[in-house]
Amino acid sequence: MMKKLLYFGILMIYANLSLAEVSAWVDNNPVVVGEMFRLHIEAKNVDDPQEPDLSEIRGLQILNRSVQNQTSIVGTSITRTVNWTYVMLAPSSGNYRIPALQVGSEKTIPIALKAEESSQSPNNQIVRLEVDVSPNKVYPQQQVIIRVRIIRTGAQLENESLTPFELAGTQIEKVNQRSFRKVKNGKRQLITEISYVLLPEKSGTLLLPQLRYQGNEIRGGNSQGNFRNFGNFGNIFQQRGRRIFSNSEAQTIQVKALPAGFKGWWLPAAKLELEEQWLPDPPEFRVGEPVTRTLTVSAYGVFGNQIPELSFELPEKMKAYADQPSIETVKTQEGLKGTRVEKWAIIPGQAGRLELPEISVAWWDVRKDEIRTAVFPARMIEVLPATVEFPAAPVTQETAVETKKTAVVVTQEPVLADQQVGFWKALAIVFAILWGATLLLWFFLKKNNAATSIEKDEEVKCNKELALRAATKKVEKALSSGEAETVQTALLKWADSVWSENPPQGIEQIGERIPQLKNGIKTLNSVLYGKQCKENSLEDLQKEFCGLSFTAKNEKNNRHSQLSPLYPES
Secondary structure (H helix, E strand, C coil): CHHHHHHHHHHHHHHHHHCCEEEEEECCCCEECCCCEEEEEEEECCCCCCCCCCCCCCCCEEEEEEEEEEEEEECCEEEEEEEEEEEEECCCCEEEEECCCEECCEECCCEEEEEECCCCCCHHHCEEEEEEEECCEECCCCCEEEEEEEEEECCCEEEEEECCCCCCCEEEEEEEEEEEEEEECCEEEEEEEEEEEEEECCCEEEEECCCEEEEEECCCCCCCCCHHHCCCCCCCCCCCCCEEEEECCCEEEEECCCCCCCCCCCCEECEEEEEEEEECCCCCEECCCCEEEEEEEEEECCCHHHCCCCCCCCCCCEEEEECCCEEEEEEECCEEEEEEEEEEEEEECCCEEEEECCEEEEEEECCCCEEEEEEECCEEEEEECCCCCCCCCCCCHHHHHHHCCCCCCCCCCCCCHHHHHHHHHHHHHHHHHHHHHHHHHHHHHHHHHHHHHHHHHHHHHHHHHHHHHHHHHHHHHHHHHCCHHHHHHHHHHHHHHHCCCCCCCCHHHHHHHCHHHHHHHHHHHHHHCCCCCCHHHHHHHHHHHHCCCCCCCCHHHHCCCCCCCCCCCC
16 A cells, blocks of 8 residues: 555656646737736746746836746646736837746746837827936036926826936935926926936036836826826826836036136135124124124035135234034025035224234136135224223212312311321221231132142143044044045044134145145145045045144244144153
């Protein structure tokens, strides 16, 4: 009996192996462009059948898949069947090929597929995709406005999507989206306009690739998937309507090199505006009293962080303490508007007539294609003396009498001479005792305050050294990373630790105060603003920074303050 069962099992395995087969077919051939069809793959009696790899199918879109397993037994025959069904569509007319697909040890037969346009309603009559680029010739970091319009005519659509807008070597921001209706040639159109801002990073030719739209046509009756649902990426298989496609035309953008001989901060803008505010307004300048000055720079067509720092030299005996600058970027239908707000507390140190110097901002006018300079004009100010309140003089009997409008007769009792002498002696002794007690109290207070002051000075010095050491390590780490923006931020924070009483207004001032870093900082500016893009461009700055002698005492640095050592001796 056991032998019979063994033979039966062997025969069954042999039968299954001998009947293994796979096949593939499509519902229709040819298919209609934009309409869904199905690809079926069937595997019978295949040991451990794995899903076939469809990555070699080119041009066709796979929208959905399903799998079904079935086992049937007829007498002594067992048939195991696995069916894969793929919902697909052809985006454009032409010939396609579904290659031989591997399932287990078996392969399907290749399928030659043809796709044809519908004779009733071509896609381009339903949806049209337009892309406007303005301008198409720009400089690095200059704003390019790209408007994508989806124009729908004579159909309701849902599950609409647009290929992501990406382009290497650029910065792209979506700034606006709006929808509106229009009648053209007697037909109503629904238009969705999406605006992008593109900023190229370097000169050369940029190829703006084709953008691709797709959506589902709604056939008959009302549906929730109306025009207002653009961007609602629901299940596209809920509606069996035809898929609609539209492609934009590829375009090029020519990015010009920076103007020959240009030096300084690169700021390509369509317009630049300056605003100055004072608190109090109008300002009153007085020795020792702060006046707040706020300067605002607004540039159209750039991000806020593209606007340079403001710097100026104050007259002697006048100090300025800067707040953290406020940087913002507003996105509008017309593109970007960057704003930089800088605020200082200005404290005069002497009275008299002083001049606040002008502050200039150089920028490149992209409309006139020329360099221009916006200026906060110089300002003459009158500094008043410090306000000092003196105690009122004591009013004597004599002056009191004189201030009266009517005469007053003052009478006094006669006092003997010896009585007067005794009185003044006693008064002198009392004052001597009080003076001695005051002197003794002052001595002890001074001694105590001196000790407290020394402790506070030591604590402040220690904290400054620790902050400087930490800031230095951050600069070294940033330089090792090679990221220009990180290096810029780290250098400014380091400078705040070095010159805490008079911090630099920008990295350029660091180079002015430390000549050893001047060339490296110029290179850093070039990397930040498009002149250089090599990662190793900051190696010189790294060497210069690490090789600094912080015990050097040149006259230029001493005007601001003595530079503390990077690594104070502990």
